[in-house]
Amino acid sequence: MKRRGYDGVAVCAPISVPYRRYSVDSAHWWVGRALYAMTQRTGLKPTDLDGLSVSSFTLAPDTAVGLTQHLGLSPRWLDHVPMGGASGGIALRRAARAVQCGDADFVACVAADTNHVDSFRKTLSSFSRFAQDAVYPYGSGGPNASFALITRHYMNRTGATREDFGRICVAQRANAQRYDGALMQKPLTLDDYMCARAISDPIHLFDCVMPCAGAEAFLVCREDDARSLGLPFARVLSTIERHNAYQDDPIQFRGGWAVDRDDLWSVAGIGPDAVDFLQTYDDYPVIVMMQIEDLGFCAKGEAPAFVRAHTLTTDGDFPHNTSGGQLSAGQAGAGGGYLGMVEAVRQLTDQAGDTTVPDARIGLVSGFGMINYDRGLASSAVLLARA
Amino acid sequence: MTEPLIRPRRKDPLRKTREPLLPQGIRSRTAFGLTAAAAEGRFALQVCTDCGCILYPPRDACSRCLSGRVPFRDVPSGGVVLAETTIRTSTDVYFRERTPWRIGTVALDCGPSFVAHLHGDVAEGARVRMTLRLDKSGNAVAIAMPDTPTEHQEDDVQLRELTCDPKFRRVLITDGRNATGQAMVRAIATAGASIVFVGLADPWKPFPGEAALREIPGVEVVSLDITDSQSVADTAGEIAHRVDILVNTTEHPRIGGIMGRHGLTVAREEMDIRYFGLLRLAQHFGPTMRARGADGVNAAAAFVNLLSVHALMNWPLYGAFSAAEAACLSATQALRAELRSGGVKVLNMFAGPLDTEWFQSVPPPKLSPAALATATVDALRKGIEDAYVGDVAQDIRARLDVQPKALERELGA
Numbered sequence: 001m002k003r004r005g006y007d008g009v010a011v012c013a014p015i016s017v018p019y020r021r022y023s024v025d026s027a028h029w030w031v032g033r034a035l036y037a038m039t040q041r042t043g044l045k046p047t048d049l050d051g052l053s054v055s056s057f058t059l060a061p062d063t064a065v066g067l068t069q070h071l072g073l074s075p076r077w078l079d080h081v082p083m084g085g086a087s088g089g090i091a092l093r094r095a096a097r098a099v100q101c102g103d104a105d106f107v108a109c110v111a112a113d114t115n116h117v118d119s120f121r122k123t124l125s126s127f128s129r130f131a132q133d134a135v136y137p138y139g140s141g142g143p144n145a146s147f148a149l150i151t152r153h154y155m156n157r158t159g160a161t162r163e164d165f166g167r168i169c170v171a172q173r174a175n176a177q178r179y180d181g182a183l184m185q186k187p188l189t190l191d192d193y194m195c196a197r198a199i200s201d202p203i204h205l206f207d208c209v210m211p212c213a214g215a216e217a218f219l220v221c222r223e224d225d226a227r228s229l230g231l232p233f234a235r236v237l238s239t240i241e242r243h244n245a246y247q248d249d250p251i252q253f254r255g256g257w258a259v260d261r262d263d264l265w266s267v268a269g270i271g272p273d274a275v276d277f278l279q280t281y282d283d284y285p286v287i288v289m290m291q292i293e294d295l296g297f298c299a300k301g302e303a304p305a306f307v308r309a310h311t312l313t314t315d316g317d318f319p320h321n322t323s324g325g326q327l328s329a330g331q332a333g334a335g336g337g338y339l340g341m342v343e344a345v346r347q348l349t350d351q352a353g354d355t356t357v358p359d360a361r362i363g364l365v366s367g368f369g370m371i372n373y374d375r376g377l378a379s380s381a382v383l384l385a386r387a
Numbered sequence: 388m389t390e391p392l393i394r395p396r397r398k399d400p401l402r403k404t405r406e407p408l409l410p411q412g413i414r415s416r417t418a419f420g421l422t423a424a425a426a427e428g429r430f431a432l433q434v435c436t437d438c439g440c441i442l443y444p445p446r447d448a449c450s451r452c453l454s455g456r457v458p459f460r461d462v463p464s465g466g467v468v469l470a471e472t473t474i475r476t477s478t479d480v481y482f483r484e485r486t487p488w489r490i491g492t493v494a495l496d497c498g499p500s501f502v503a504h505l506h507g508d509v510a511e512g513a514r515v516r517m518t519l520r521l522d523k524s525g526n527a528v529a530i531a532m533p534d535t536p537t538e539h540q541e542d543d544v545q546l547r548e549l550t551c552d553p554k555f556r557r558v559l560i561t562d563g564r565n566a567t568g569q570a571m572v573r574a575i576a577t578a579g580a581s582i583v584f585v586g587l588a589d590p591w592k593p594f595p596g597e598a599a600l601r602e603i604p605g606v607e608v609v610s611l612d613i614t615d616s617q618s619v620a621d622t623a624g625e626i627a628h629r630v631d632i633l634v635n636t637t638e639h640p641r642i643g644g645i646m647g648r649h650g651l652t653v654a655r656e657e658m659d660i661r662y663f664g665l666l667r668l669a670q671h672f673g674p675t676m677r678a679r680g681a682d683g684v685n686a687a688a689a690f691v692n693l694l695s696v697h698a699l700m701n702w703p704l705y706g707a708f709s710a711a712e713a714a715c716l717s718a719t720q721a722l723r724a725e726l727r728s729g730g731v732k733v734l735n736m737f738a739g740p741l742d743t744e745w746f747q748s749v750p751p752p753k754l755s756p757a758a759l760a761t762a763t764v765d766a767l768r769k770g771i772e773d774a775y776v777g778d779v780a781q782d783i784r785a786r787l788d789v790q791p792k793a794l795e796r797e798l799g800a
Contacts, residue, residue, distance in 0.1 A: 121478040125411055133418040134444035136411050137528050138502055139488040140479030141472070148472035149492045149502070152511070156470070200474045247450070250494040251469050373444055374492060374502055 003267050009096040010226035010233035011384065013041050013219040014345040016181050019330045023114045023213030027058040027333075028070050030112035034215035035071065038108055042219060042229055051077035051107030051220075053095055055087035055334035057123055058113045077104035084369030085281040086241065087111055087337035088216075089380030093239035095220035105221060112215035113333020120211045123333075130373035141200050144208055146371050147284040148200040153251045154286050155202065160304040162202060165285035166193035168320070169206045169327055171312035172282065176324025178314060178354035183212055183330040206327070209283050214332030216342045223387070232349035237362070237383035238268035244377050255287075255368060256379030257294035265296065268383045272296045275383075276360040277319040277347060279340025281368040282327050287376070288320075291366045295381060319357045322347060340365045341382065348386045361386045389507055389539040392547075394555050394581060395684040407680030407729045408481040412524030417445040420459035421527035425519035426772035430464040430529075432499070433457040443499035464517040466495040468531060471511045481523070488545065493517060493531050503529040504545050508537040520549035520770055523680070523730035525723075541768060550770040551688035551732055554579035556631035561586040561613055561668065564594045566743055567693065567756040568636035574760035575634070576603050578768075581685070584626055586611030586637075588618070613637050613664035623671035628679070633672055634691040634763065637664055640745040644706035657711040665692065665715050669722050677729030689732045689767055692719050693759065696737040696780040699787060703799045704749075723772075734766050739779025752778045 017033045031054065039046060052075045054064040062070065064080040077098050081087045088111065095107035124142045126132055139145055154160055170190050176182035188206060196205035219231070226233040240263055242256025257264075265271055272295065280291040289303035298306040310318035323329055323343040326336045344363040346352040367380040414422070417433075424431035433442040435449035436456035442449065449457055471491035477483045489505040493515060501517060509515050515531035522528045530546060541552055558575045562568045563585035576583050583605050590610050600606065609626060612618040613635075639660040641653055648654065669690070676687035697705060698712035716735065723733040740746040742753040754777035762776040775784040786794040 124478055126413075129415050130444045132411070132413055133415050135502060136479070137522065137524075137526065138490045138504060139474040139486075140411070140477045140482045141474035141488075141490070142478055144476065145472055145474050145490060146502075148474075149470040149490075152472060153470040153492070156511075197475075198473070199476050200472045203472070250500045251492050374500060 003263070005267060006096050006100065006236035006239070008223050009100055009236050010221055010223045010231075010387070011092065011218055011236060011345050012221070012226050012231040012233035012349065013038055013217070014342040014349070014351060015041065015217040016342055017112070017215040018181055019183050019212045019214035019332050021115070021183060021210065021212050021330070022117055024116070025114055025213070027056045027112055027114045028062070028067065030114055030213060030215040031056070031067060031110055032071055034110045034112055034217040035108055038217055038219060042231060044106060044229070046071070046073055049073055049106050049108045050075050051095060051098055051104030053079040053081055053091040053107060053109040055081045055083065055091060055111040055337060056113050057333045058119060075104070077107065083337065083378045084334060085283060085337040085376070086367035086369040086378035086380040087334050088341035089239060089365060089367040089382040090241050090378070092220060092236070092341065092382055093241065093380070096236050096239070099220055099222050105225060107220040108217060109220060110215065110217040111334040111338040113213060113335055115211050115213040115333070128370075128372045131371070134373055143283065143371055144200040144203050146374060147286065148203040150252050150375065151202055151284065151286040154253065154289070157253060158301040158304055160289065162194060162204070163190065164304040164307055165207060166190050167307045168282070168285040168288050168312060169193055171316070172321050172325045173328045174313045175322050175355060176328030179323040179329065182324040182328045183210060184324070184328045203284065207284055209326040209331035209336070212330035212332050214330065214335045216332070216335045216338035218338070218342055218345055232351070233387050234345050234348040234384045235387050237270070237385050238264050239380070239382045240264045241378070241380045245379065252375035254294050254300065255290050255376065257291060257366065257381055261294065261296050264381055264383065270362065270383070275362050275364045277322055277344070277357045277363045279321055279344050279363065279365045280325070281337065281340065281366060282321055282325040283331065283336065283368070285327075287368055291368065295364065295366060314355050314357050322352065322355045322357060337367050337369055340367070344384050348384055389537060389543050391539040392542040392555055392684060404679060405681045405683070407523070407677070408484070409524040409728070409730055410481045410522050411479065412526050414526055415445060417447055418527075420445060421519055422521070422525070424459060425521050425527035427774070428769045428771040429461050430517055430519050431459040432462045432497070434460040434462065441498040443501055462497045465534070466493040466501065466515055466517055466531070468492070468505065468509060468511050468513050468515055469494050469500070471505055485548070491531060501529055503531045506530055506532050506540065506546055507543045508533045508540060521732065521772060522549055525727045525732070551632060551734070551767040553632060553764060553767055555581050556685050556688060557582040557584065557629050558632040558634060559584040559586065559626065559630045559672070561611060561633070561635045562637040563587050563600055563608070565636065565638060567638060567741065567759060569596050569600055570756035570760035571634055571636050571763060572600060572603055572606060574757070574764045576605050578764045580605060582607055582629070584609050584630065586613070586622070588612035613667055614659050616667055619667040619671045623675070627672050627675040630672055630676065631679070631685050631687050632689045632691065632767065633668065633676070634693070635665060635668055636693060637661070638693065640695070640705065640708050642705055642748070644703050648707065654707045654711075657708055658714065661711045662714040662718065665718055669718070673722065673726060676731050677726050680729030680731050687729065687731050689734050690722065690726060691734045691736065691763060691767070693736050693738065693763075694719070696739050696775065696783045699737065699783060700791065700794050700798060732770060732772060734772060734774070736763050736766060736774050736776055737780045737784070738776045739783070754779070
C-alpha cells in the first residue's frame with residue numbers, strides 16, 4: 001500500500017530546558033519545566049494539551065500515565081516512547097498521525113531525564129535484560145565498551161582512523177560554541193582530540209557524550225492551529241522507523257536506516273542532495289558515520305572519506321549537528337533523542353540564532369537507540385521542511 | 388605470552404586487607420542455565436528444539452522461529468574474535484579496581500555473537516575456545532581462551548579471577564591420616580601450593596604413610612580434630628588467616644542401612660564427623676576466608692567438600708552414610724550462599740565408592756584416592772562448583788537427569 005504523506009501537520013514550539021551536569025531534581029521536574037515553557041511559548045493552557053508523548057529513562061516507578069496526574073494534564077491521546085535516541089523521530093511520526101486524523105489537536109512531545117550523581121551507573125546495570133545477563137558482568141564499561149567494539153570493527157572494515165572520527169567531534173564543538181545550551185563550549189582541536197585519555201580503546205574521552213540532566217520538547221498540531229496561535233512551524237516530508245534490523249550481522253556495521261531509506265526519500269520525493277543540514281544521533285562518532293552511509297549520503301564504508309571531503313560546521317558545505325550534538329551539548333538521557341529534532345525545528349522556523357544554517361529549507365533528523373545487547377536496535381529518520 | 392605469577396611476599400600486617408567486591412550478580416532466571424553449565428565446566432547455550440537455532444543471550448523464545456522449546460545443550464565452543472577493547476573506565480566498583488580489563492566480540496562457529504572476557508593471550512582475529520566460568524558473584528561468564536594452550540595461561544589475571552588455582556595458595560587438608568587426605572596433599576603440593584597445612588587428630592599417633600607425608604615440601608602438620616570444637620577453634624585461631632583453600636578430607640564411610648543397625652552410635656559418629664565436622668570448619672574458618680576473598684594473588688578462594696555421590700540419591704547398602712552425606716550436601720548449599728559475598732567458592736566433589744578398606748566388599752569400578760585428588764585440583768583450576776568424579780558418580784549424575792525414580796529403585800534393588 002502506498003504510504004500517505006503528512007500533509008497539514010505542523011511541528012512547532014521547539015523547547016530546550018538548559019542542561020545541567022547533575023541535578024537533584026526528578027525527571028518529573030524536568031518534564032514539568034519543558035511543558036511549562038511550552039505553555040508560555042504557545043499560549044496554550046495545560047488542559048489544552050490533549051495529546052502527550054513522553055520519553056524518559058528516569059521516570060520510574062511512574063510511566064506517562066502517572067505523569068498526567070502528577071502534572072494535572074488530561075490528554076485524550078497518550079504515548080510513552082522508551083526508545084532512547086530514536087525517540088524524537090518516533091514520537092513525531094506517531095503524533096503526526098494523531099493530529100492528522102483528529103485523534104488529538106495538540107500533542108506535546110517531551111523527552112526529559114534527570115542525572116543524579118549515581119543514576120548513570122544504575123541505568124546501565126539494569127538497562128535491559130540482555131545488558132544485565134550478558135553485558136554488564138563483562139567489565140561494566142557501559143556503552144563506551146559496546147561502542148568501542150563496534151568502532152574497532154568499523155575501523156578494521158573501512159580503514160577509518162581516529163582522525164576521521166575526530167573531525168566530526170571537532171566540528172560539533174565549533175557548532176556548540178554558537179549554542180548557549182551546550183554544556184561543553186571549550187574549543188576543541190584535533191590535537192586535543194587525539195591526545196585525550198583512552199576510555200575503552202579505540203574510544204577516547206572526546207568520543208564520549210557527557211550524561212547530564214535536561215529536557216527537550218516540541219509541539220505537533222495541524223497547520224491551521226499553528227497559524228492561529230501565531231506559531232512558526234516546520235512541515236513533515238517523510239519518516240521511517242525500524243527495530244532490530246540485520247540481526248544476523250555478527251557485529252553492527254549498519255543500521256535500520258539502510259532498510260528503509262528508499263522509502264524515506266520516495267515519500268518525500270527528494271534525494272539526499274536536497275538536504276541543507278543533517279542532525280544525526282551522535283552518542284559516538286562511528287554511529288554518525290553509519291548514518292551518513294545508511295541514509296544514502298555516500299556509499300557504505302565511505303563515510304571516513306566523506307567527512308574528510310566536507311566541512312561539518314554550521315557554515316560549512318555539510319552542516320551537521322548544528323547545536324553541537326550530544327558530544328558537546330551533553331546527553332540528557334532520552335533528551336538526546338530529541339536534541340536534533342528540536343534544533344532542526346529551530347533551524348526551519350528561524351529560531352536558531354547563532355547556529356543558523358543560511359537558507360536552510362530541508363533538514364534530515366536521524367535517531368538511533370537502545371544498546372540492548374551488543375548493538376543499537378532502534379533507528380528512525382524524519383525529513384522536515386520549511387513551511 | 389602470559390607473565391608467570393610471582394610468589395606473593397609475606398603480607399604487611401599493617402596494610403588494610405582489600406574488601407571483597409563482586410561483579411554484578413543479578414541474572415534473569417533463564418540465564419542461570421549458563422550458570423548451571425559453568426558450575427560443571429561445560430559450554431552450553433540454548434538450542435531450539437524445533438529449528439536447531441543456537442541462541443545467545445539467554446531468551447525465552449527462539450529468535451528464528453518463536454518456538455518456546457529452547458533448552459540448554461552443550462554446543463561447540465570454537466569462535467573468532469571479531470573486535471576487542473580494553474576497558475579503562477568502569478562504572479562498577481569491582482571492575483574499577485581491576486582495570487584495564489579486556490573484552491571482545493566473539494563470533495561463535497555455532498552461530499551467535501558473544502561479548503566475552505578475553506584471555507591475555509588472545510588477540511583480535513584469533514581463533515578461540517569459549518569457556519564458561521563462574522565469576523566472583525557465582526554467576527556464569529564466558530572467557531575466550533587461546534585455541535591451543537599457551538605457556539602459563541592459567542596465570543592470566545582475568546582468568547585467575549574466575550578460578551581457584553592452588554598455585555601459590557595456602558591449602559588446609561583437614562585429615563592427613565587417611566589415603567584420600569594423603570593423595571590430596573600430594574596433588575595440591577604438586578599443583579604449586581606454597582603451604583599445605585595437614586590436619587591430624589592426635590598428631591603423636593603414628594599412621595601408615597606418615598614419614599612420606601611429612602617429607603613433602605611445603606607440608607606443615609597442624610593439630611586438628613574436626614569432632615572437637617575446641618580443637619577446630621584453636622587451629623583456626625592460629626592459621627585461618629593463612630588458609631586460602633580448605634579441603635575437607637575427613638571421611639567416615641560405614642556400611643549398613645537404617646533398620647539393620649542396633650542403636651544410634653554409628654549414625655551419631657557419622658553425623659558428628661561428617662555433618663557437624665563440616666559445620667565446625669565452616670564456623671571457625673569460613674568467616675576469615677570470606678573476609679579474605681580479594682586479598683591479592685593468594686586471596687581465599689575455595690572451600691572444598693568431598694561428598695559421596697549418594698548424597699544425591701540414597702544407596703540403601705550404605706543407607707545411614709548416604710543420609711549423613713545428604714545432610715552435608717544441604718549444608719554446603721547454605722555455606723555457598725554465605726561465602727559468596729566474599730567471592731569464595733564452595734566446590735563439591737561427588738565421588739562413588741573409593742578403593743579403600745571401607746568399600747572392600749563393593750565391586751568395581753571404584754575410585755582411587757589419587758584420582759579423586761587429581762580431579763579436585765582440576766576442579767580448583769577451573770573454578771567449577773560441582774564435579775562428578777569417576778564412572779559411578781557420572782553414571783548417577785546421568786541417571787538422575789533422566790529418571791530419578793528409576794535410580795531410587797535400582798539403587799535399592
